[in-house]
Amino acid sequence: MPSNAGDLAQVALSAPIGDFSFLALFLQAHFVVKLVMAGLTLASVWCWSIIFEKLLVLRRADRQTDRFEQTFWSGQSLEELYQSLVHKPTSSMAALFVAAMREWKRSHEGGARPLASLQMRIEKVMDVTITREMDRLERRLLFLATVGSTAPFIGLFGTVWGIMTSFQAIAASKNTNLAVVAPGIAEALFATALGLLAAIPAVIFYNKFSHQLARLGSRLEGFADEFSAILSRQIDERG
Amino acid sequence: MRTYLVISAIGHLAVIGWASFSFPSAKPFEVEPIKALPVEFISATDLTRLKAGERKPAKPVPEAVVKKAEADKPGEDDSKKASKQVASLPPPPPPKPEPAKAAAPAPAPPRPQKSASEDAAEPKPEPVPAKEAKKDEASKAEKDQPVKDVPVPTIRPRHSPAPAAKAEEKKEEKFDPSRIAALLDKAPNQAAPAARSEETAAHSSAGDPRGLDDRMSISELDALRMQVSRCWSPPVGVRGASDLAVRLRLALNADGTLSRPPEVLTTGSGLAFLAAADSARRAVLRCQPYELPSDKYEAWRDINMNFDPRQMLGG
Numbered sequence: 001m002p003s004n005a006g007d008l009a010q011v012a013l014s015a016p017i018g019d020f021s022f023l024a025l026f027l028q029a030h031f032v033v034k035l036v037m038a039g040l041t042l043a044s045v046w047c048w049s050i051i052f053e054k055l056l057v058l059r060r061a062d063r064q065t066d067r068f069e070q071t072f073w074s075g076q077s078l079e080e081l082y083q084s085l086v087h088k089p090t091s092s093m094a095a096l097f098v099a100a101m102r103e104w105k106r107s108h109e110g111g112a113r114p115l116a117s118l119q120m121r122i123e124k125v126m127d128v129t130i131t132r133e134m135d136r137l138e139r140r141l142l143f144l145a146t147v148g149s150t151a152p153f154i155g156l157f158g159t160v161w162g163i164m165t166s167f168q169a170i171a172a173s174k175n176t177n178l179a180v181v182a183p184g185i186a187e188a189l190f191a192t193a194l195g196l197l198a199a200i201p202a203v204i205f206y207n208k209f210s211h212q213l214a215r216l217g218s219r220l221e222g223f224a225d226e227f228s229a230i231l232s233r234q235i236d237e238r239g
Numbered sequence: 240m241r242t243y244l245v246i247s248a249i250g251h252l253a254v255i256g257w258a259s260f261s262f263p264s265a266k267p268f269e270v271e272p273i274k275a276l277p278v279e280f281i282s283a284t285d286l287t288r289l290k291a292g293e294r295k296p297a298k299p300v301p302e303a304v305v306k307k308a309e310a311d312k313p314g315e316d317d318s319k320k321a322s323k324q325v326a327s328l329p330p331p332p333p334p335k336p337e338p339a340k341a342a343a344p345a346p347a348p349p350r351p352q353k354s355a356s357e358d359a360a361e362p363k364p365e366p367v368p369a370k371e372a373k374k375d376e377a378s379k380a381e382k383d384q385p386v387k388d389v390p391v392p393t394i395r396p397r398h399s400p401a402p403a404a405k406a407e408e409k410k411e412e413k414f415d416p417s418r419i420a421a422l423l424d425k426a427p428n429q430a431a432p433a434a435r436s437e438e439t440a441a442h443s444s445a446g447d448p449r450g451l452d453d454r455m456s457i458s459e460l461d462a463l464r465m466q467v468s469r470c471w472s473p474p475v476g477v478r479g480a481s482d483l484a485v486r487l488r489l490a491l492n493a494d495g496t497l498s499r500p501p502e503v504l505t506t507g508s509g510l511a512f513l514a515a516a517d518s519a520r521r522a523v524l525r526c527q528p529y530e531l532p533s534d535k536y537e538a539w540r541d542i543n544m545n546f547d548p549r550q551m552l553g554g
Contacts, residue, residue: 049247
């Protein structure tokens, strides 16, 4: 028995202890696990670039929509507003307004009588504009959702693969000492850690962005309804 | 989008760099070396001996844990303390030094002395054989601890070849589980070899040059006793046969034959006693050569043996 314990101590001492820095964990890993880790890191990089972009874009969209609504309801002439915005609509709502106004003006420039179909056309144009604007804002958001739901599984795959190879190493070395098992499992678990690291911000920000976009979308819808009501009154007055 | 990508990549690189520098490596666990918890096994013969000991009249048995090798290992204060604690658990006997054992390191398996089992075999313990006067220290120790033949599971460090501490318990509290648990609790600290107070009646072990494994185990003693008892016809039918316990001293050759005629140690008078002594002597002479482990010749070269008719008669 004592000699056995001595052997164990010997093995424990001879086993590599300590080097668990990120780089070492990455370099020690199996090729597949390395691939997983690299992919997860890239996914994380891309996720965060999307997050930064969306944060700024959505904040700016909110602020500009607020400003546009303020000027729109301030009693300014719609014609002036249209002239100031027609070349460079500042927000989604401004783009919506410009599209509707353009359609309205086109129908009037010919001096033709406003028709009931004008109302329908304007609504159609506004719908299309809302869809296009939301599409622009929602772009790349799907990637966040994908990463948020699949990165843990990818990391888990790397972990399972790493543990598999480390168990094969145990079987080969015919030694069940924890010092033999531990490094392989540690480096394998690192893949899961990376997966979670990529997935958690992705999920959090995806939820935040989708909520913000839904609110923005409902604001656009509301504005479109109100504006089409105004235009329809105009049509009836002129007609 | 490209600017955001660059920002994100730079941020990731920064995080990775910071992480790889601030977590350079995991701190290795400080695993305390597992201390062995040695356990002694009591064989069936020990148990029989234990039971035989119970039959004896209640006698105050001082129980002593002799700490030993203190001078040898002055550094081991903790262990000394530990063994002192062990000693003081039962009603406190003063620890006695036992220099006779110092020369011969005790082996790990429980190996009570020959005379211990002999004492157990007879209901009436006679603690002071005459020959023990020969050895000063031995007999002193013997007088101090007249009956000490109730073995108790003891703990001793597995790795130490030196004599280990042993707490002998009194007869009346022969197997107190809670006490044993207390002893076990102390066990990990008890790294130092401490002497166990043992009977020193056996002539063999004191200062034996052969060192380690020179004492006979109980089963070997039992084997010897069985070989003798086959040839022994105890004086049946004599009045007071139960009192005719005879103690013989056997001097043996390495081949198991007697080197001298057996010597009667018990003093007695009367025809009945003479008959009993003769029967015992005859038995010993008739049954030689004895089959004993030759590598322990030192242990059984000079042996005391009790011939107790009461034991034989089932009394």
